[in-house]
Amino acid sequence: MLSNKIKVLLVDDDPVARRSVELRLARYKKRTSFDIVNADSMKTCIEHLKQNSFDIILLDLGLPDSGGLETISRVRSVCATTPTIVLTNNLDAELDIQAIKEGASDYLRKDQIEGDTLFRTIRYALERHEIRQQLRDERDRTLSYLDQAGAIFLAMDTEGKITLINKVGAELLGTEQSEIIGTNWFERFIPRNEQPEKQRIFDEMLQGNIGNFEQFECPVVTVDNEKKTIAWSHSLLKDEAGEINGVLSVGTDITLVRETERQIQEHNRLKSEFVVTITHELRTPLTIFRNVISNALAGVCGKISKKLRRDLEAANEAVDRLANIISDFLDMSRIEAGKMKLELDAVPVKSLINESMRTLEVVLGENNMSQDIILPDEDIYVLADAGKVKQVITNLVDNAAKFVPDCGGKVTLRVVDQNEHVKICVEDNGPGIEQKDTEKVFDKFVQVEKHVGEGTHGTGLGLAICKELVEMHGGRIWVENTESGGACFSFVLPKYEKEKQESEVAEQIDFIRSQIDQIADLCFGTTKNMNKRSHH
Structure with a gap:
């Protein structure tokens, strides 16, 4: 006015x-x-x-x-x-x-x-x-808000020249705002080896071929030659006619976050290597102890007294327990290092459950536990590594054995067909798990205090290994309490449907054949046509 x-x-x-x-x-x-x-x-x-x-x-x-x-x-x-x-x-x-x-x-x-x-x-x-x-006042207010939020505010024209940068952005780059305006962003602040790729992406954005990015990470180099990692969000700037005339970017400095992650990864790598080395070193003397104890119990070293036999049997159980602990540490180390591989195949669930329970007969007998297996009438298949799934079932049943009553303990295995998935449940009649503990029971080294009597403590890795193995199969695992008060551990695995899998394979083969035919027509057909024209 x-x-x-x-x-x-x-x-x-x-x-x-x-x-x-x-x-x-x-x-x-x-x-x-x-x-x-x-x-x-x-x-x-x-x-x-x-x-x-x-x-x-x-x-x-x-x-x-x-x-x-x-x-x-x-x-x-x-x-x-x-x-x-x-x-x-x-x-x-x-x-x-x-x-x-x-x-x-x-x-x-x-x-x-x-x-x-x-x-x-x-x-x-x-x-x-x-x-x-x-x-300008509105822009300054916006920049002030962004400065308070710690965000970098950057605008570039179609040539990549900086038209606007806020105080936070200038300070991060180690210079003044006035020194940056008008300079080329890519030439001045992007590492030389990254410039061609980042310039290509920028050009694609300006042509409208690439939409707005969400959390697009990009390294920048400050005036002091210090490398920073920035998480950017981009949006296109347009004039009154709707023509693209620049790019507006808001960034967050995540250098410390990425460096912390790198240090954690390195720490985990060193820890895993240490665990693998120690566990391998322990296996050799354990094998020797086991052989010596086995020979002594078999009478190879002569007749032994009843008291010595009891002591040797207790020692043998301790060796087995220590061997299981070492095995758990090795498995978790392989999983964390990405060295645990799956050998997937179509596995019949009935035989999988029955074989698992046969290996657990000793555990069930020692704990005076009864078992109940509930299977579908028709056999169903899962796409899985049979050995790894047996390990999951064994760990869950072994975990249940620690918490059931000394007398009248029971474990129930139930298999449910869920169309695209198969659910396997391991249910016990123990005291159950408090609601606050249902998530953390799958964390490493966590042991929930819910034993009936003295119980037996493990490494706290069994359920964590179960979670990792199930998720490697593309499934999930969880725990909830039953109406009777016990705990029910359930996990799902992808179902294998033979006809569907064969149909998908056939479709892929047909598609490949059609592509080969098209290429052949393109190559040889064109050649034939050229030959025909050359004869005229």
Whole structure:
């Protein structure tokens, strides 16, 4: 909205021209009062600008001590924000356009200042200035919010030149905002080996071939040659006509996060290597102990007393328990190192369950436990590594044996066909698990205190290994309490449907054959056609 009083700096060495402007603006004194200060040279102009503030500048480019575009530059260097209208007798339209590019708000030919032209031009210049100021204020508020949030705010034009960067971004790059504006982002801040790929992605975005990115990570190099990792989100900037004219990026410095992750990975690698080394070193003496104890129990070393036999049997159980602990550590180390491989095949669930339970007869017998197996009428198959699934079932039943009552303990295995998956449940009649513990029981080295009696503590790796093995199959595992109070561990595996699998394989074969035929037609068919044309 135009103010009732406007302070004008009129810069022109021609007193007649100055008087003409004053008379034209005086016509509007009922609506707007113009307070005009005159200057007849660049020197006087700059003195006025340094001593006073003005709402608008009317500037002649042909002054005694300054001429052409230099006049605009000198005024803008002293007062960059005040709107400036160029008054000129020059007939060169290109010069007028260049004046606008140098920062002028508008230009008027002196011989065309008629009627309301000058007043309207001043009004439009002030209105545009007010709108721009509002936009700058809004931008500054936005940048302030982003600075407080610690985010990097970056805008680039279609050439990759930086048009805007906030304080946080400049500080991260180790320089001032004014030093960055106008520089090429890729040439200055992207590592040399990354520049071609990042430039290619940028060009694809500008062509509209790539949409907005979410959390696109990119390394940057600061002015001190320090490498940072930034997670960016990008969006395209468009002009009023809808044409893409740049890219707006908001980034977060995740250098510390990635470095922490790297250190954790290295720590885990060293830990896994240490565990593997120690467990391998322990296996050799354990094998020797087991052989010695086995020979002694078999009477190879002569007749032994009843007391010594009891001691040797206890020692043998301790060796077995230690061997199982070592096996658990080795399995978990292989899983963490990505060295645990699956040999997938179509496995019948009935035989899988029955074989698993046969190997557990000793455990069930030692704990006075009964078993109940509930299977579907028709046999179903899972796509799985039979040995690894047996290990999961064994661990779950062995875990249940620790918590059931000494008398009347029971474990139930139930198999449920769920169309695309098969669910296997291991249910016990123990005390169950508190709700707060149902998630963490699958964490490494976690042991939930829910034993009936003294119980037997393990390594806390059994259920963690179960979770890893099931997820490697593309399944999931969970635990919940039954209505009777016991715990029910359930896991699902992908179902193998022979007809469906064979059909998919057949479709793939047909597709490959069709592709081969098309290539053959393209190659040999084209050759034949060329041969035919050559004979004519």
